[in-house]
Amino acid sequence: MSDLLAARSQMAMSLGFHIVFAMLGIGLPLLMVIAEWRHLRTGDPVYLELAKRWAKGTTILFAVGAVSGTVLSLELGLLFPGFMKFAGAMIGMPFSLEGFAFFLEGIFLGVYLYGWKRISPRAHLGAGVLVALGGVMSGIFVVMANAWMNAPTGFAMRDGVPVDIDPLAALRSAAVLPQTLHMTLAAYASTGFGVAGIHAFMLLRNNGVHFHRLALGVALAMAVPAAVAQPLVGDFAARFVAQTQPMKLAALEGQFITERGAPLRIGGWPDMERAETRMALEIPGGLSWLAYRDADAEVRGLDQVPRADWPPVPVVHIAFQVMVALGFYMAFVALWAAWRAVRRRPIAEHRGLLWALVAAAPMGFIATEAGWVVTEVGRQPWVVQGVLRTADAVTPMPGLIVPFLGFTLLYVFLSVVVVYLLRRQVTASPASSEGDGHRTAATGARTSGGPTAHG
Amino acid sequence: MADLLTLPNVLAAAILVSLQAYVLFGGADFGAGMWDLLARGPRREFQRTLIAKAIGPIWEANHVWFVLAVVVLFSCFPPAFAMLTTELHVPLSLMLVGIVLRGTAFVFRSADERRDAVQRRWGLVFSLSSVFTPLLLGICAGAIASGAVARAAQMTGASFTGRFIVPWTSPFILGVGAFTLALFAFLAAVYLTVEAEGHEPLQEDFRRRALGAAVAVFACAAATLVLSRRYDPGMTHTLVNSPWAVPLQLLTGIAAVGAILALVTRRFRVARLAAGAQVSLIVWGWALDIFPSIIPGALTIMEAASPAGTLRATLIVLAVGAVILLPSLAYLFRIFKSRPSAFERLEDLSADV
Ligand code: HDD
Ligand code: HEM
Ligand code: HEM
Numbered sequence: 001m002s003d004l005l006a007a008r009s010q011m012a013m014s015l016g017f018h019i020v021f022a023m024l025g026i027g028l029p030l031l032m033v034i035a036e037w038r039h040l041r042t043g044d045p046v047y048l049e050l051a052k053r054w055a056k057g058t059t060i061l062f063a064v065g066a067v068s069g070t071v072l073s074l075e076l077g078l079l080f081p082g083f084m085k086f087a088g089a090m091i092g093m094p095f096s097l098e099g100f101a102f103f104l105e106g107i108f109l110g111v112y113l114y115g116w117k118r119i120s121p122r123a124h125l126g127a128g129v130l131v132a133l134g135g136v137m138s139g140i141f142v143v144m145a146n147a148w149m150n151a152p153t154g155f156a157m158r159d160g161v162p163v164d165i166d167p168l169a170a171l172r173s174a175a176v177l178p179q180t181l182h183m184t185l186a187a188y189a190s191t192g193f194g195v196a197g198i199h200a201f202m203l204l205r206n207n208g209v210h211f212h213r214l215a216l217g218v219a220l221a222m223a224v225p226a227a228v229a230q231p232l233v234g235d236f237a238a239r240f241v242a243q244t245q246p247m248k249l250a251a252l253e254g255q256f257i258t259e260r261g262a263p264l265r266i267g268g269w270p271d272m273e274r275a276e277t278r279m280a281l282e283i284p285g286g287l288s289w290l291a292y293r294d295a296d297a298e299v300r301g302l303d304q305v306p307r308a309d310w311p312p313v314p315v316v317h318i319a320f321q322v323m324v325a326l327g328f329y330m331a332f333v334a335l336w337a338a339w340r341a342v343r344r345r346p347i348a349e350h351r352g353l354l355w356a357l358v359a360a361a362p363m364g365f366i367a368t369e370a371g372w373v374v375t376e377v378g379r380q381p382w383v384v385q386g387v388l389r390t391a392d393a394v395t396p397m398p399g400l401i402v403p404f405l406g407f408t409l410l411y412v413f414l415s416v417v418v419v420y421l422l423r424r425q426v427t428a429s430p431a432s433s434e435g436d437g438h439r440t441a442a443t444g445a446r447t448s449g450g451p452t453a454h455g
Numbered sequence: 456m457a458d459l460l461t462l463p464n465v466l467a468a469a470i471l472v473s474l475q476a477y478v479l480f481g482g483a484d485f486g487a488g489m490w491d492l493l494a495r496g497p498r499r500e501f502q503r504t505l506i507a508k509a510i511g512p513i514w515e516a517n518h519v520w521f522v523l524a525v526v527v528l529f530s531c532f533p534p535a536f537a538m539l540t541t542e543l544h545v546p547l548s549l550m551l552v553g554i555v556l557r558g559t560a561f562v563f564r565s566a567d568e569r570r571d572a573v574q575r576r577w578g579l580v581f582s583l584s585s586v587f588t589p590l591l592l593g594i595c596a597g598a599i600a601s602g603a604v605a606r607a608a609q610m611t612g613a614s615f616t617g618r619f620i621v622p623w624t625s626p627f628i629l630g631v632g633a634f635t636l637a638l639f640a641f642l643a644a645v646y647l648t649v650e651a652e653g654h655e656p657l658q659e660d661f662r663r664r665a666l667g668a669a670v671a672v673f674a675c676a677a678a679t680l681v682l683s684r685r686y687d688p689g690m691t692h693t694l695v696n697s698p699w700a701v702p703l704q705l706l707t708g709i710a711a712v713g714a715i716l717a718l719v720t721r722r723f724r725v726a727r728l729a730a731g732a733q734v735s736l737i738v739w740g741w742a743l744d745i746f747p748s749i750i751p752g753a754l755t756i757m758e759a760a761s762p763a764g765t766l767r768a769t770l771i772v773l774a775v776g777a778v779i780l781l782p783s784l785a786y787l788f789r790i791f792k793s794r795p796s797a798f799e800r801l802e803d804l805s806a807d808v
Contacts, residue, residue, distance in 0.1 A: 063558050063559055063562035066518060066558060067555040070522055070525075070555075071555060074525060074551060077536050078544050081540050084536055087533075088529045088530055088537075090765075091530075092531065096527065096772045097772060099519065099523045099526045099776075103783075104783065107784055111790060115790060118790055167762075167764045167768040167769075397615075399615060
């Protein structure tokens with residue numbers, strides 16, 4: 001493995017790990033706020049129980065999100081110092097704003113988690129709203145930085161150095177709107193379906209449990225609108241890619257030659273040797289229409305750039321197919337659930353739908369990982385589209401395979417632990433779950449020599 | 456004086472304030488982890504519970520100071536960030552491993568409900584990484600101040616160890632690491648005396664620990680000074696010769712003695728104030744020592760600064776952010792850090808999830 005490949009792999013692995021927790025950090029706070037709000041409105045204690053459960057899940061996940069995010073902020077420099085030296089002044093603005101979103105989130109998460117009995121119910125709900133807001137804003141700001149990498153603006157190049165820098169340009173890159181919208185919906189859809197799937201599974205075992213029925217309802221209220229909108233926003237994103245990064249579009253569609261009336265290819269295998277995509281289901285003129293809303297429009301193919309500058313086409317194409325397929329499945333399940341809800345039929349009593357929801361549980365996360373592969377691998381060989389090559393940005397330190405393997409092991413280990421802890425959370429039956437770590441800890445302390453109650 | 460207030464200097468100062476806050480709050484969290492490792496005596500488990508209670512609600516917020524410093528550094532001084540992350544790749548990566556293990560182990564430990572061997576093992580991971588991480592943080596600070604980063608950056612032809620290991624492993628730099636460790640332990644013990652308010656035996660436990668740590672701080676400071684004379688003569692030069700050095704060291708000394716006197720006379724809140732002042736002065740001393748460089752021997756603050764537009768925009772974000780966030784932070788601290796103390800909160804169990 002070359003050092004460049006090791007650096008790219010480490011970056012991809014760290015981001016791929018972080019994004020899972022980041023999405024949960026965006027979605028779960030919204031769920032717990034909705035549940036707590038329902039509790040205040042209806043007085044149903046089960047909603048409160050739900051809010052507390054989700055809050056506890058958030059504690060664990062947030063910690064992993066925070067530390068893996070910290071790793072990323074330094075890793076950008078550890079692995080690609082050339083990129084940070086080049087781009088720091090230009091993507092600094094979204095990252096600084098993101099820093100404040102983190103602060104907001106971190107502060108009010110502390111208030112929320114530990115403040116159940118210390119502040120008024122309204123103030124508590126308010127703290128939850130700020131946590132949810134901080135989460136969305138963090139996601140939006142950091143994706144802005146990425147949008148700038150895809151469609152850089154706000155500077156001029158003179159002798160290989162950027163000059164005339166506009167520090168606010170990164171907030172206005174053409175790719176900002178489609179990418180941030182798409183990412184935010186992805187977070188809501190993925191978390192919502194993930195949670196819905198778990199409770200659907202519990203309902204399949206015993207559909208009478210009030211707790212799981214309410215949980216399913218709240219989760220779907222968040223997931224359904226997001227999942228229905230996602231393919232539309234995805235199309236919006238694709239049209240921006242067609243404008244700003246035609247070679248990425250060519251890679252994700254497996255379009256090797258420049259042609260008018262390009263077909264939409266569903267599935268298939270892009271053969272880099274023969275420069276053609278084989279075994280795809282082709283819809284004539286489909287790609288031209290989707291990209292430019294004109295079935296006759298010319299779509300530029302990979303033949304426009306030297307062979308050495310092609311991204312790994314099969315990876316990008318297949319990742320794209322996976323995202324789109326999962327996206328349509330999720331939108332379909334969302335519409336199905338909405339249809340039942342509109343007719344006031346309990347979702348919990350349709351076993352087929354429950355199974356469909358169980359199947360959808362991991363799909364948002366898989367689609368998101370695939371989407372990022374499309375965005376990032378599809379941009380190669382550039383780290384900043386058309387301006388800075390990844391190979392020129394990598395650190396000179398040799399032996400990068402060692403940190404890559406080290407961090408991979410660390411993250412695999414953490415994933416196993418998180419899954420184990422969350423399983424214990426989910427499977428604990430609602431009634432007996434009230435004991436908390438601190439309570440047992442304090443009791444243990446007393447029996448081992450501490451003071452008795454009230455010391 | 457006016458030429459000190461340039462835009463780059465102001466942003467460098469903002470980074471420093473952020474680091475100072477990280478050391479004051481996050482550093483104390485690390486130190487508390489060390490005391491978790493060293494918990495001894497009849498009240499051992501009780502000490503650990505107090506520590507967990509004291510860190511619980513605020514470690515996330517405390518941690519963001521570090522992220523903020525990193526972010527402002529790479530936006531406003533990109534070449535400095537690139538040089539640091541390149542030359543200090545190894546210690547920074549190790550530090551990240553420590554940060555990951557500590558944050559997650561702390562939460563895993565408190566999320567786990569059983570008090571069994573598994574949970575104790577998380578406790579061990581948490582406390583060991585609380586030792587390991589500040590050591591590396593100190594090493595990085597020492598490597599910057601001693602000019603080791605700049606020297607490494609010139610060794611483009613050197614072997615892997617020659618460029619990426621040897622420069623930051625000089626005895627002086629390792630001494631700075633140990634000093635940082637002692638300092639955080641001291642800070643944490645002092646804070647914990649206040650957290651234990653309402654329970655005298657526990658307070659006494661931490662008072663003794665604070666005094667012990669104070670001795671360690673002095674020992675490490677003396678040792679580093681000697682080591683710097685032997686191994687990094689350039690370092691002592693600035694330590695002794697810069698016009699700020701003497702008054703600043705005098706003030707630091709006064710704060711240190713004040714903290715110890717307050718501990719001896721059991722004025723714990725005064726001790727907390729004095730210890731905080733002492734540590735802040737050390738951070739500022741470190742910075743004034745390298746000023747006007749950002750990486751001594753390689754880059755000055757001026758040379759490394761981003762264009763004025765970026766600096767100005769960042770400054771505005773920082774100002775607006777401060778207006779929103781400082782009251783929020785004060786609110787968090789008021790809820791959890793005023794009365795009742797962490798000890799009294801042990802009784803208030805249902806307050807938590
Ligand atoms: C729940 C997750 C999810 C789902 C169901 C979809 N996507 Fe997606 N997609 C993402 C999650 C995602 C993502 C992970 O969030 C990406 C990566 C970068 C970004 O901004 O969003 C992404 C990127 C991304 C890009 C590349 C943007 C760029 O490089 O600038 C395109 C063209 C699409 N998507 C198109 C679609 C289409 C046509 C979908 C139809 C169903 C679709 N996505 C469903
Ligand atoms: C280069 C990329 C990234 C960097 C440098 C980065 C950095 C960070 C950092 C430092 C934190 C911790 C903040 C804290 O201490 O609370 C964090 C958390 C978070 N990040 Fe990222 N991040 C990156 C990518 C992303 C992406 C793509 C998203 C998109 C949605 C995202 C969303 C979040 C969210 C929502 C949180 C807070 C919630 C949580 O911790 O669970 N991040 N990130
Ligand atoms: C969290 C969601 C993200 C995921 C899953 C992700 C995924 C990836 C992947 C797969 C690569 C490797 C591409 C390759 O080398 O073939 C990569 C590279 C990279 N990503 Fe991302 N990315 C994400 C968000 C971001 C964001 C928000 C930023 C910056 C602000 C960013 C900056 C980079 C950089 C600098 C590289 C290395 C250079 C390059 O390969 O282009 N990524 N990422």
